[in-house]
Amino acid sequence: MNVIVTDNPEQAFQCIADMIANEIRRSSTPVLGLATGRTMENIYRLLVQQHKAGALDFSDTTSFNLDEYVGLAPTDLNSYHHYMQNHLFAHVNMQANRAHVPNGIAPDLEMECARYEAAIHAAGGIDLQLLGIGETGHIGFNEPPSAFDSRTRVVHLDEVTRRQNSCMFDNDPDRVPSHALTMGVGTILDARRLVLVAVGKGKAAIVNEALNGPISEAVSASAIRLHDNATIILDTAAASDWK
Numbered sequence: 549m550n551v552i553v554t555d556n557p558e559q560a561f562q563c564i565a566d567m568i569a570n571e572i573r574r575s576s577t578p579v580l581g582l583a584t585g586r587t588m589e590n591i592y593r594l595l596v597q598q599h600k601a602g603a604l605d606f607s608d609t610t611s612f613n614l615d616e617y618v619g620l621a622p623t624d625l626n627s628y629h630h631y632m633q634n635h636l637f638a639h640v641n642m643q644a645n646r647a648h649v650p651n652g653i654a655p656d657l658e659m660e661c662a663r664y665e666a667a668i669h670a671a672g673g674i675d676l677q678l679l680g681i682g683e684t685g686h687i688g689f690n691e692p693p694s695a696f697d698s699r700t701r702v703v704h705l706d707e708v709t710r711r712q713n714s715c716m717f718d719n720d721p722d723r724v725p726s727h728a729l730t731m732g733v734g735t736i737l738d739a740r741r742l743v744l745v746a747v748g749k750g751k752a753a754i755v756n757e758a759l760n761g762p763i764s765e766a767v768s769a770s771a772i773r774l775h776d777n778a779t780i781i782l783d784t785a786a787a788s789d790w791k
């Protein structure tokens with residue numbers, strides 16, 4: 549595991565955006581695993597800038613998002629489908645049929661999870677998986693406890709996560725959907741490379757627990773220490789509890 553600590557958040561975002569851009573340039577058929585949330589908005593902003601400057605071509609890129617809320621249609625402003633359109637897909641030249649997000653309104657959610665796993669497999673697996681970390685230590689929406697061999701499935705969202713994400717739902721945790729579809733920890737660990745980013749003091753305690761505490765299904769992010777090609781990028785604030 550390689551840990552990089554940057555002087556400020558913007559440097560952390562730039563570092564990750566460069567890693568993703570390099571992966572897109574390196575491979576003739578790059579397959580990215582993507583995440584959502586406030587942190588990632590900054591990374592997509594930088595990737596869009598590179599594309600608009602003519603320096604980054606997404607036409608051969610395939611992507612798989614980690615998760616989606618159950619019950620939110622792709623057109624819902626709070627869905628991760630909409631988030632990805634808004635922050636990345638609408639601004640770059642990715643082919644729509646290569647940009648995958650789990651379908652939170654599929655009539656049969658179990659079947660949707662199996663379909664999603666099969667689609668990742670059919671694409672040849674994920675080359676680079678982008679990860680954030682939630683207050684519960686989740687990666688994707690793998691709330692504690694999540695088995696390290698878990699696959700894409702329906703999960704119940706922790707109350708802490710519903711509060712964390714309530715800013716998108718009029719600051720009302722009860723309006724945050726109670727369930728989500730998420731790639732499992734096992735699905736994530738199958739990616740050939742993992743890159744986790746965390747910035748800000750609010751992430752310091754959970755980052756330290758994930759990096760220094762026991763490798764445990766009680767902290768999903770600790771699983772990335774089992775991966776042989778994982779990079780963690782932190783700003784000084786997020787790294788401030790890490791010894």
Ligand code: F6R
Nearest residue numbers: 583584585586587680681682688
């Ligand atoms: C969402 C996801 C989550 C977020 C995490 C941090 O697709 O993968 O694990 O990365 O909840 O979210 P922010 O960046 O909003 O703190």
